[in-house]
Amino acid sequence: MCSQRRAITDRATAIAGGFRLSRRRWLQGCAGGVLLGMIGSVAAHAEGKLPKAAVSYQDHPNGSKRCSTCSHYIPAAKAGEAGRCEIVAGPVGPLGYCIVWADANPKGCT
Ligand code: SF4
Numbered sequence: 001m002c003s004q005r006r007a008i009t010d011r012a013t014a015i016a017g018g019f020r021l022s023r024r025r026w027l028q029g030c031a032g033g034v035l036l037g038m039i040g041s042v043a044a045h046a047e048g049k050l051p052k053a054a055v056s057y058q059d060h061p062n063g064s065k066r067c068s069t070c071s072h073y074i075p076a077a078k079a080g081e082a083g084r085c086e087i088v089a090g091p092v093g094p095l096g097y098c099i100v101w102a103d104a105n106p107k108g109c110t
Contacts, residue, residue, distance in 0.1 A: 012050070012087055012100045049089035055098035057088060062101070068094035071104040 067073045067083065073092070074084040082091035087100055 012055075047089045049085070050087055050100075051089055052098070055088055055100050057092070057096060057098040059093055059096050061095055062097040065097050065101045066094065067092050067096040067098075067101075069104055071102045072100065073104070 067085065068075070070085075072086040072088075073094070074086065075094070076083045082093050085092045088098060
């Protein structure tokens, strides 16, 4: 694993750690309204992936950075359908983006 990918993996791990802490706080003192807002997060946690909110997922690119150029992106079987992500829960579009983006073809990695 090249240093760039290791740094990105470390960053994703740190984000995941923050999510666990937030979830613990939620379990200690949530109210009914918060519970409804967290249903998506709990589902993502059950899937073993991060919820989109935890990685600031957006459905549009960040410049040239987009899911389709990310090393974590798993393309859909059919063209035009949303793909999946190794890290983020739920469907992700090829034009989406999040803060865990990692270049699928980084310079210096073979
Ligand atoms: S940009 Fe984020 S959501 Fe998209 S494939 Fe990469 S890690 Fe997954």
